[in-house]
Amino acid sequence: MAGPLIRIEGLRVAFDGAPAVRGVDFAIHRGEALGIVGESGSGKSVTWLAALRLLPEKAVVEGRVSLDDDNLLEAPIERMEHLRGGRIGMIFQDPASALNPVLTIRRQMAEALALHRGLSGKSIDAEARRLLDLVGIPDAAGRLKSYPHEMSGGQNQRVMIAMALAGNPDLLIADEPTTALDVTIQAQILDLLQLVRRETDMALVLISHDLGVVAENCDRVAVMYAGRVVEEAPARTLFEAPRHPYTRGLIDALPTLDAPRRLVAIPGVVPDPRRMPPGCAFSPRCAHAAPACLGAVPELRRLEPGRRIACARAAELDLQPAATALPAETARPEVRA
Amino acid sequence: MSAPLLSLNEVTRTYTSRKGLFGTPVAVQAVAGVSLEVRPGETLGIVGESGSGKSTMGRMALGLEAPDSGSVRFDGAAMPDPGSESWRSLRKRAQMVFQDPLGALDRRLPVADQIGEPLEIHGIGDKAARAAAIARSLEMTGLSADHGRRFPHELSGGQRQRVIIARALITDPELLVCDEPVSALDVSIQAQVVNLLIDLQAERGLAMIFISHDLRVVRQISQRVAVMYLGHIVEEGTAEEVLRDPQHPYTRALVSAAPVPGARQRQRVILTGEPPNPAARPSGCAFHPRCPLATDRCRAEMPVLTRLAPGRRAACHLIQHTPAGMAAK
Amino acid sequence: MIRYIASRLLRAALTIALVVTFAFIVLRLSGDPATIILGPEAPPEAIEAFRHNWGLDRPVLVQYFDYFRAILRGDLGISMRDGRSAIELVGERIPATLALTIPALFLQLAIGIPAGVYAALHQGTAFDRTVMVSAVFGFAIPSFVLALALVLVFSVKLGWLPSGGRDSWMHAILPILTLGLGGAAALARFTRSAMLEVLGRPFIRTASAKGLPWAAVVRGHALPNAAIPTVTLVGFLVGSLIAGAVVVESVFSWPGVGRLLVVAVSNRDLAVVQCLLLLVAASMVTSNLIVDFLYGVLDPRLRQGARAGA
Numbered sequence: 024m025a026g027p028l029i030r031i032e033g034l035r036v037a038f039d040g041a042p043a044v045r046g047v048d049f050a051i052h053r054g055e056a057l058g059i060v061g062e063s064g065s066g067k068s069v070t071w072l073a074a075l076r077l078l079p080e081k082a083v084v085e086g087r088v089s090l091d092d093d094n095l096l097e098a099p100i101e102r103m104e105h106l107r108g109g110r111i112g113m114i115f116q117d118p119a120s121a122l123n124p125v126l127t128i129r130r131q132m133a134e135a136l137a138l139h140r141g142l143s144g145k146s147i148d149a150e151a152r153r154l155l156d157l158v159g160i161p162d163a164a165g166r167l168k169s170y171p172h173e174m175s176g177g178q179n180q181r182v183m184i185a186m187a188l189a190g191n192p193d194l195l196i197a198d199e200p201t202t203a204l205d206v207t208i209q210a211q212i213l214d215l216l217q218l219v220r221r222e223t224d225m226a227l228v229l230i231s232h233d234l235g236v237v238a239e240n241c242d243r244v245a246v247m248y249a250g251r252v253v254e255e256a257p258a259r260t261l262f263e264a265p266r267h268p269y270t271r272g273l274i275d276a277l278p279t280l281d282a283p284r285r286l287v288a289i290p291g292v293v294p295d296p297r298r299m300p301p302g303c304a305f306s307p308r309c310a311h312a313a314p315a316c317l318g319a320v321p322e323l324r325r326l327e328p329g330r331r332i333a334c335a336r337a338a339e340l341d342l343q344p345a346a347t348a349l350p351a352e353t354a355r356p357e358v359r360a
Numbered sequence: 361m362s363a364p365l366l367s368l369n370e371v372t373r374t375y376t377s378r379k380g381l382f383g384t385p386v387a388v389q390a391v392a393g394v395s396l397e398v399r400p401g402e403t404l405g406i407v408g409e410s411g412s413g414k415s416t417m418g419r420m421a422l423g424l425e426a427p428d429s430g431s432v433r434f435d436g437a438a439m440p441d442p443g444s445e446s447w448r449s450l451r452k453r454a455q456m457v458f459q460d461p462l463g464a465l466d467r468r469l470p471v472a473d474q475i476g477e478p479l480e481i482h483g484i485g486d487k488a489a490r491a492a493a494i495a496r497s498l499e500m501t502g503l504s505a506d507h508g509r510r511f512p513h514e515l516s517g518g519q520r521q522r523v524i525i526a527r528a529l530i531t532d533p534e535l536l537v538c539d540e541p542v543s544a545l546d547v548s549i550q551a552q553v554v555n556l557l558i559d560l561q562a563e564r565g566l567a568m569i570f571i572s573h574d575l576r577v578v579r580q581i582s583q584r585v586a587v588m589y590l591g592h593i594v595e596e597g598t599a600e601e602v603l604r605d606p607q608h609p610y611t612r613a614l615v616s617a618a619p620v621p622g623a624r625q626r627q628r629v630i631l632t633g634e635p636p637n638p639a640a641r642p643s644g645c646a647f648h649p650r651c652p653l654a655t656d657r658c659r660a661e662m663p664v665l666t667r668l669a670p671g672r673r674a675a676c677h678l679i680q681h682t683p684a685g686m687a688a689k
Numbered sequence: 690m691i692r693y694i695a696s697r698l699l700r701a702a703l704t705i706a707l708v709v710t711f712a713f714i715v716l717r718l719s720g721d722p723a724t725i726i727l728g729p730e731a732p733p734e735a736i737e738a739f740r741h742n743w744g745l746d747r748p749v750l751v752q753y754f755d756y757f758r759a760i761l762r763g764d765l766g767i768s769m770r771d772g773r774s775a776i777e778l779v780g781e782r783i784p785a786t787l788a789l790t791i792p793a794l795f796l797q798l799a800i801g802i803p804a805g806v807y808a809a810l811h812q813g814t815a816f817d818r819t820v821m822v823s824a825v826f827g828f829a830i831p832s833f834v835l836a837l838a839l840v841l842v843f844s845v846k847l848g849w850l851p852s853g854g855r856d857s858w859m860h861a862i863l864p865i866l867t868l869g870l871g872g873a874a875a876l877a878r879f880t881r882s883a884m885l886e887v888l889g890r891p892f893i894r895t896a897s898a899k900g901l902p903w904a905a906v907v908r909g910h911a912l913p914n915a916a917i918p919t920v921t922l923v924g925f926l927v928g929s930l931i932a933g934a935v936v937v938e939s940v941f942s943w944p945g946v947g948r949l950l951v952v953a954v955s956n957r958d959l960a961v962v963q964c965l966l967l968l969v970a971a972s973m974v975t976s977n978l979i980v981d982f983l984y985g986v987l988d989p990r991l992r993q994g995a996r997a998g999a
Binding site (some may be wrong): 074075077100101104105106107109110113115116117120121122123124125127128134135138139170172183186190245 | 892894898900904910911914988
C-alpha cells in the first residue's frame with residue numbers, strides 16, 4: 024500500500040495561550056473516508072483549518088502536515104493557495120453564510136475554475152454547468168445566474184460541494200456539512216457525498232458532532248476530546264466495541280429510535296482549555312478514572328492495525344453498553360387515547 | 361382515560377408576509393386545521409422540518425398566539441385572549457422552554473433572580489417563600505445555589521438550559537411546551553437535559569409538548585407523537601407505533617433519514633426535492649412532489665387525517681383504512 | 690421595479706413638501722419680516738404697505754396655498770431685500786458651494802475608505818490605533834473649532850494659506866479641509882468596522898479555502914459586502930456637508946449658499962430662505978435616492994425584494 028495522501032503529525036494549535044489542539048496525528052489514504060467526531064471545543068474543526076492554514080493570524084500552530092513532499096505549515100503561501108481548492112477542497116457548516124451573498128453562483132464557481140483549471144469565458148460556464156448537474160441541481164444553467172439567497176440551504180450546500188469539486192481534489196474536508204440542514208436534506212447531502220466519492224475516488228474527512236452521521240458514512244472514525252484524539256477505529260468496531268470510556272459515554276448518551284432506555288449522560292462539562300486537568304483530560308468526567316489517569320496525558324497507542332486508543336486503563340477496562348433496551352411498558356408509561 | 365388538559369380543535373394560523381417593503385402580501389398558512397390533545401402527565405412529541413408549523417403549534421398551545429380559526433381549550437375552558445388578565449394568570453399553569461437559553465435570559469441579572477421572576481410577575485409568596493422556591497427549583501434541576509448567583513454567560517449551555525427549565529417550573533405548571541430544547545446542546549449534555557425533563561415529568565405529573573426535528577430525542581421522551589408537514593398532521597400515534605412502524609411515506613422517510621451508529625450503508629429512503637415552502641403549497645397532498653409513491657389522486661385531492669386504530673391517525677390516500685391493510689401497501 | 694421607483698419618488702416628493710411646510714410655519718412664527726427689513730423705527734403706514742405688497746396681510750392658510758402653488762409652477766418668489774428672484778439669487782451662489790462640497794466629499798472618500806480598509810486589514814497595529822483615535826477627534830471636534838485651528842496654524846502662524854475670501858484656489862483649501870476631515874475620520878472608522886464585520890463572516894473563509902490569494906479575497910469578497918453599510922454613511926455625510934457648508938462658509942467668508950442662508954435668515958428674507966431650504970431638502974432627498982439605488986446595485990437581496998414587489 025502506498026503511503027498516506029496526507030499526514031498530520033504532532034499538530035498543536037493555541038489561541039492567546041489557550042490550547043485548542045494538543046498534539047494530534049492523522050494519516051489519510053487515497054479514497055478513504057475518515058470521520059471525526061467530537062463535541063464543541065474538541066478541536067475537530069480547528070485541526071483541519073490549521074492544516075490548511077485558514078485560521079486567523081493569532082493562532083499559534085505547531086507540528087507538521089505532509090502532503091507529498093510539502094509541509095503545509097511551512098510551504099510558501101502561493102503553494103498553499105494552489106493546494107487549497109485544488110488538491111484539497113473544503114466545505115463548511117451553514118452553506119447559506121458560507122457563500123458570498125452579493126455574488127452570483129457563476130462568479131463564485133468561476134473563481135475556483137479559473138484558479139485551478141485555468142478556464143475562462145465560455146468554458147467556465149460549460150464546466151460550472153457540468154458540476155452543478157453532477158451535484159444534482161436542477162436547471163444548472165439558470166442557477167448560475169442566481170444568488171445564494173434565492174436558493175434553499177440544501178441547494179447552497181450542493182453548490183459548495185460543486186465548488187469544492189471544481190479543482191478535482193484528492194481530499195474533501197467536510198466540516199459539519201449537514202448540521203444546519205433539515206433531516207431529509209441532510210440525508211440527500213450525505214448521499215451526494217457518497218456518490219461523488221464513488222465517482223472520483225476522492226478521500227473524505229467528515230467532521231461532525233453526530234456519531235450517527237459519521238458512522239454511516241465513513242470507513243474509519245476518530246473521536247476527539249479536549250484537543251486530542253482519544254480513540255480511532257474502523258467505524259463498525261468503534262460503535263460495537265468502543266475501548267475509550269468517552270466513546271462509550273457518547274454512544275450511551277445518544278438516543279435511538281429503538282425503544283427508549285435511560286440515557287447515560289456524561290456528568291460535568293468539557294474542561295476549560297486554560298485550566299486543563301492534570302493527566303487525562305477526560306478523567307474528571309470518567310467513571311473509570313484511577314490514580315494512573317491523573318499522572319501523564321495518556322498517549323494515543325496503537326492496539327491493532329487501524330485501532331488507536333489513548334487511555335491509561337485501556338487494557339484492563341471492559342466497557343459494556345450501559346443499558347439494554349427495557350421493555351417499553353416498564354420504561355415509560357404508555358398513554359393510550 | 362382522563363379528560364385532556366389541553367385540546368386544540370381545528371386550529372389554523374395564517375401569517376401575511378411580503379417580499380420587500382412594497383411587495384404584494386402573500387398569505388402563508390403555517391398551521392392548517394390541526395386538532396390535538398394532551399392529557400395530564402403525558403408527553404406529546406411534535407416532529408417536523410422547518411416550515412412544518414410545529415413551532416406555531418407550540419405558541420398556540422400556550423396561548424401566546426391566538427388561532428385564526430378553531431379553538432384552544434386549557435383544562436376545559438377556552439384559552440383567553442393573549443394579554444388579558446385571565447391569560448396572564450394562566451401563564452403560571454403553562455410555561456415554555458426555548459431552544460436558545462442565552463437569548464431567553466437577561467445577561468445583567470444573576471440567574472436565580474430570573475428563575476424567581478414568574479413568582480414576582482404573578483405575585484406569588486413573600487420574599488422568603490420566593491427564595492425557598494428558587495432554591496427548590498435550582499435543586500430540582502441539578503443546579504447549586506452557587507450556580508444561582510452566577511450570570512448567564514458564566515454558565516455552560518447545558519446549565520443555562522437548566523436555568524430556563526427551573527424558571528419554567530417555579531410556578532408549578534401543569535403544562536410545559538418545549539421548543540427544540542436540546543438542539544443546541546452537545547450529545548453528552550443533551551442526555552443530561554433529556555433525562556432531567558423525563559424525571560421532572562414523572563415526578564410532577566407534568567403534561568409536556570416536546571417540539572423537535574430530532575426523531576431520536578422525541579422517541580426518547582414522548583409517549584405520543586404527531587408528525588407535521590406543511591401545517592398538517594400527517595401521522596399521529598404512540599411514539600412506539602409511529603416510529604417503529606411508520607405508515608405515512610413522509611414519516612417513513614424521516615425515520616429512515618435518522619442516522620443510526622453502527623448501521624452502515626442501510627437502504628434508506630432519500631426524499632428528493634426541497635423542504636416544503638408554506639408560501640407555495642402544492643395541490644392535493646402537500647407531500648406529493650416529494651413522495652416516491654404519489655399517484656394522480658395524491659396530486660388532486662387532499663387526504664384527510666383518518667383513524668387507523670385507536671389513537672392512531674394518518675393522512676395518506678395510499679393507506680388502506682382497515683386494520684389488516686395497515687401493513688400492506 | 691417601476692412600482693418601487695415610483696414609491697421612492699413619491700416619498701421623496703412628500704419629504705420635500707413637509708420641509709417646505711415646516712419652513713413656512715417656522716418662518717411665519719419667528720418674527721415679522723416687515724419690521725426686520727424696514728427697521729423698528731419705520732412708520733406704521735410703511736409697514737402696512739410692505740405687508741400688503743408681499744401679501745403678508747392675507748390669512749396664513751391662503752398665503753400657504755399660494756406659496757405652494759407658486760412652487761409647483763417653479764416660481765419661488767422674489768427676495769424682499771433686493772427684489773431679485775430668489776432662484777436667481779440662490780442659483781448664482783451654488784457653484785461656490787459646490788466648489789467646496791464636492792472636493793470635500795472626494796477628500797472624505799479618498800481618505801476615509803482606504804484608511805478604514807487598511808486599518809481593518811491591519812487590526813491592532815499603530816496605524817489602526819491612529820485611525821481610531823483620529824476618528825474620535827474628527828467626530829467630536831465641531832467644524833468651527835477645526836476651522837479656527839486650521840486658520841491659526843496655516844494662516845496666522847505659517848502664513849501659507851489665506852484665512853478667508855474667494856480669490857484663488859488657495860482660498861478653497863482650508864474650507865475644504867475643514868469640511869472634509871471630520872467626515873473622513875468618521876468614514877474611516879465606519880469602513881473599518883464594516884470591513885472587520887465582513888472579514889469575520891464564513892464566506893471569507895470559503896473564499897480562502899478555494900485558493901484565492903488574500904488580496905483577491907479582500908477585493909472580490911470583502912469589499913463588495915463592506916460597501917453596503919458604508920454607502921449609508923456616505924449618504925449621511927452628503928447631508929452633513931450641506932449643514933457644514935453653512936458654518937464653514939461663514940467662518941471663511943466664502944460666498945456660497947450657506948452664507949446666503951445665514952444672511953437671509955437673519956433678514957427674514959422669506960422667499961430666499963424658503964428657496965434655500967427647498968434646495969437643501971432636494972439635495973438630501975436626492976442623495977437618499979442615490980443611496981437607495983446603490984443599495985439595489987450592491988445587494989442582490991434587496992433587488993429581489995424590489996423585483997417581487999413590482
